[in-house]
Amino acid sequence: MEDHDSCPVCFENFVMPKLLPCKHTFCLRCLKDYCDQQKTVSNKLTATDKDSNNAMDKSAIICPLCRNMCTIPKKGFQDLFTNYFVQISKPSKICEICVQENISTYCTTCFKYKCKVCFRQYDHRKKTSGKTEVTEDDRPNPRLPFHLMFIDGIRTEYICELTKTFQLDVPPNEKGKRWIYSVVASKKGGAYVLPQTVPFVLKFGSNTDLLGKIRTPDPCTCIIELKNGDLLGIFRRSRLILRYVCGGWSHFATTLDYFPYGLAELSDSKIVVCGPSAFPSGDIKEDEIYGIVRMYSESGDALGEIEKKDKENSFLSPSLAVSNKRSKTFAISDQKRLCVTIYHENGDELTTYNGGTSMFNLPMNLFGLQPQGIFQPIEMCCSQAGNFFISCTDGTLHVLDQYGKIMGVALTNCPDGFGTLTDVAVDIDGNIWCSNSEFGTIKLFRHVRYKNHLKSGFILP
Template sequence: MDSEDDASTCSICFDSFLHPKLLSCRHTFCKPCLQDYTKKVEVSEIVCPLCRQKHILDDRGLDGLLDNYFVPLRPPESPSVHCCEICYVEVLEINPCKHCVVKFCDSCKSSHDLALKMAGELKDSDLESDGCDEDDESEDGGGISLSRLIHFHEHNSGTKLIVKFLSSFKVPCEASRSEEHMTVACIFPKSENTCLVIYEQMPEMIECTIRGRPFVRKTFSEGISGITKTSEGKILFSNCADSAIFQMVDESRISVFAKCYSFRPLSLSTFKDGRIACTGIAKNDHQYRVRRSHSQGALQIFDKTGKSLNEFSKVGHEFSLKRPICVSVNPQNDTVCVADIESNQVLIMTDEGYVIRKYKGRGGDERSMGLRLSIDIFLPSSLCHDPEGNLVVASLADGSLHLLLPNGDLCGFIETKNQSSFGNPNSLCFDYQNRLWIGDHRNGKIKIFEVMSFKNSFHHTAH
């Protein structure tokens, strides 16, 4: 640890200082850290954990040590935040509506109550008793948000995966000219406690922890998008602008792993035997996440040396890949799962291009639930596998997360414990601690959730 790090962090907890105390040897430590440390030694003296110099304490103990006012202090713990399911604004308090179980910020709740009252669905007495506490919801029968009701209605899925919100942060992107609209293009686990993050159309690959900071940046050329890791542990990343896949030789050097001559690579994933799956779109489609007519996409498979083995643009005789923006290889059975956002479906394929299953979300009549919806509800923007081979699919249209079994059957949906929204999920990743990282399409934020439990909600029937 260099002198700059010594001056900015406590050498016991390796974090910013909390109630910094200065020893006579000029080493500074957090007071709580020293309290834990002195439990093992005589109360009348303390030995510096760094230089081992002894210091005599007076009757006041650690309180008698000088406070160091010249070191950075640890920021206060951020209060837990919730997201309004209408405007997606983060607020400290959320207001659930008993009438339709959607949760609002104060502004949206007032407008919502007024609309219900004018429609005759809500009386003044209902408004007075509507301010229920979130704890009033039973753990087994909590409310479901509107987007979840659209999916669960008349559907026999048997499971909800309950996740707990852990943290939320926005990575400052130094190359961005404007942070008003930033899209998280890819998240990929690097170590036990860090993930790599790429923003759309940005040249930076940023390593961050579950709390965000510290941020470790690597800058390449603009257009980097997907990330995966070789069987030897080397990082690969695609660059749609260069139509190539690059390999990080070490922390400072890269080399070309493979060239994609017929399409722009967007997403990468690795087979158990080291082969690489890559999806992308035709070179004339520059805005690759915008839905356009007559788009053309491809799935290409490379061996572990970067040699092309197969390329699929047509699936069977009747279907062409249109805009396959995300690919994930099942870690259990090596099936290839592709999210085609323009054809509104997820394809589960073999490595030879044979389609095993197509998942299209909900049908129009079933999902409308009596509501007149004119949008395509299912827009698969990202997908990833958990260690057991289950597939999580994000739908950008309504912010829902679909949970599929390895064979492609719908198992259920993912929800938070307090029913808060996932926002606009554009990238998904399970880290090595099985925590779910979600990158937003609009505001560039990353939210991290911990898997809590499974909850059976409906009786399952074969279909």
């Protein structure tokens, strides 16, 4: 019997080591991948040469080391003997799906360590013909959070299902966290991901494969893809906005009087940038704090500032900017005012959405209770259909139409919803990208069904 310290296929410590009849040991996943590869090669050979005898027995596998033919048990590789005499890789103590709960089992189909909740909810085991398959319509709908029941105008509950989960392969910071600054959808499919600890912009495809990396001079905190294909990125620490074109970064604008947090491109190629004002060191009074929303030309020249109608409710900390080029509108999120304001591209203020906070406080205050459902926007994006998506601390996504009117709320059966520290992006394929900014985890959701509360027309996201 072999006593290797690592698997001969993946060269890592063994995970579920299985012993072939020839006495060679391999990871369970490596055996399955190798067998699938053998079948693919065999099918190609038989397709090119009909008289060939290269067709491989489906119940056997050629050992990657000794090349002997080994029989596969009827129930698959998991029925082979487990070799406990080799060095086995110690699994992470955290579930690979939710990255929060302690693991309880190892799925032999998707090869992930899972907690009890995730294993029960996303069970990939093959179903036998004798069992009844559960359809999407049979699954229970997630419940609308209590505080959202007081919001007038919610017409639709968009039920979303988790399709993929992965964690960024980046080093943690000094506190052991893998922070993600932002996730932004790409016009060519997939999304850009901005990690905190590496000076790169990561480009992922819709299948979550890493397609490329773009080196940055400093950590990039926000990025957008322009109509001409260039990238425009914010470097908050340096108060710079840089343009990426032809493989290099060039100067676009310097923001000396404020810290740039969010930016968006309008239909006429103008750029909107927002952020809190930058004060010199010293004590700052509360009434002196304000935010800036500034318009720039395509070449980076400052054109003027956007102001609110009500001067008493001027911007305090505008941190997010999202544009809707179809309706020529854009949204600004103020994390101190706890609201999202919709503007026309000409600068006219259209409406302000506060998540129904005032409606919710009234019934709670009648009972002398502290409100727990205060609207706190974390991240925003705009879908291909022209709807604004706003991620909130309650784990839901508020869906607004192009002019800021509430259409509905997106819900999911995941234990933590879409997440509590969630960036959100909707790509051209309809995938909803949500990231747990603290743990470096990214989840992909799909809209699968809806509950409509009013028989009127609406646009699905």
